[in-house]
Amino acid sequence: MSDIQTQFVKNILSGAKNNPNSCGSAFAPSNIALSKYWGKRDADLNLPINSSLSVSLGALGTRTEIRRTDCDAVYLNGLKVDGHDSFALRTLEFLHLFPDLGTSGFEVRTENNIPTAAGLASSASGFAALVMALDDLAGWGLDKKKLSMLARLGSGSASRSVFDGFVQWNAGENPDGTDSYAEPLSRDWKEFRIGILEISKARKPVGSRDGMNRTVQTSELYKSWPAQANRDIETIRAAIDAKDFPTLGKTAENNALAMHATMMSAWPPLIYLQSESIEAIHQVQRLRSDGLEVYLTIDAGPNIKLLFLEKNTEGVSEAFPGLQCIQPFE
Numbered sequence: 001m002s003d004i005q006t007q008f009v010k011n012i013l014s015g016a017k018n019n020p021n022s023c024g025s026a027f028a029p030s031n032i033a034l035s036k037y038w039g040k041r042d043a044d045l046n047l048p049i050n051s052s053l054s055v056s057l058g059a060l061g062t063r064t065e066i067r068r069t070d071c072d073a074v075y076l077n078g079l080k081v082d083g084h085d086s087f088a089l090r091t092l093e094f095l096h097l098f099p100d101l102g103t104s105g106f107e108v109r110t111e112n113n114i115p116t117a118a119g120l121a122s123s124a125s126g127f128a129a130l131v132m133a134l135d136d137l138a139g140w141g142l143d144k145k146k147l148s149m150l151a152r153l154g155s156g157s158a159s160r161s162v163f164d165g166f167v168q169w170n171a172g173e174n175p176d177g178t179d180s181y182a183e184p185l186s187r188d189w190k191e192f193r194i195g196i197l198e199i200s201k202a203r204k205p206v207g208s209r210d211g212m213n214r215t216v217q218t219s220e221l222y223k224s225w226p227a228q229a230n231r232d233i234e235t236i237r238a239a240i241d242a243k244d245f246p247t248l249g250k251t252a253e254n255n256a257l258a259m260h261a262t263m264m265s266a267w268p269p270l271i272y273l274q275s276e277s278i279e280a281i282h283q284v285q286r287l288r289s290d291g292l293e294v295y296l297t298i299d300a301g302p303n304i305k306l307l308f309l310e311k312n313t314e315g316v317s318e319a320f321p322g323l324q325c326i327q328p329f330e
């Protein structure tokens with residue numbers, strides 16, 4: 001927690017209402033970026049170097065309840081989390097950015113309905129749900145733009161989880177972070193499918209925060225990344241408007257692999273992919289050359305997210321038995 005963060009929170013909350021409730025609760029969906037956020041221009045305010053575009057995962061995400069108590073207690077999926085665990089530490093550190101809530105502690109109950117086996121990051125939906133539950137507890141009545149900026153302080157990708165559907169997080173330019181927030185694209189695509197191919201459940205050796213910093217500081221290839229990311233967003237937006245799936249898929253896949261190229265060319269190298277990830281990438285290429293429209297995206301980890309349309313669900317599921325299929329617009 002820094003003075004800059006505390007001041008930022010104060011500014012966002014100035015003029016907020018004050019209608020406190022005894023309990024605050026909220027749900028936020030998880031999201032997967034089609035054009036990735038990779039690199040910070042300000043670590044304190046979590047300001048990105050480039051804009052990003054994601055799709056939220058509908059009913060898959062985090063539900064959080066929060067109450068005032070004498071001493072802090074954090075529960076995850078019904079079980080009390082040890083106070084030294086990184087999940088409890090990050091949650092409580094974030095809550096201490098809000099000192100004026102008239103309590104010495106919080107009880108936070110978080111339920112993730114994203115199967116843990118899916119290997120999906122829960123920090124995006126987690127911080128978005130936490131901010132929205134706090135808003136409910138305090139009765140601030142903040143608009144989504146402000147909620148997105150507060151969620152951003154917890155985790156960059158959380159700024160996008162405040163919304164459903166396709167979402168764009170504008171990097172912004174202001175050093176004070178007031179123009180860096182997410183907005184919904186207000187487009188749906190009922191046939192859009194995401195398949196989660198779990199390669200590993202293990203916690204990644206280098207988290208995204210450190211991974212980004214290392215890449216920005218040491219990767220020669222990173223120099224070309226911001227321009228590519230901003231170009232890819234425009235291409236993907238146009239593809240969503242035109243429902244042009246091959247263009248969306250190709251651009252999202254290329255964007256993810258370009259991001260991994262910047263990671264690999266960092267020093268020490270960041271290699272999140274495992275041999276099974278590479279195997280799956282080859283299999284997707286083979287399927288495409290056999291005429292099946294399937295593409296992939298990968299975050300800072302080994303797990304693969306397949307992108308395809310409803311009509312190809314059977315073909316993709318046959319090629320990847322055990323695939324978990326998500327319908328983001330249902």
Ligand code: PMV
Binds near residue numbers: 123
């Ligand atoms: O918001 P963070 O710190 O979890 O970073 C997210 C980074 C990526 O998942 C790799 C990309 C993205 O835009 O979600």
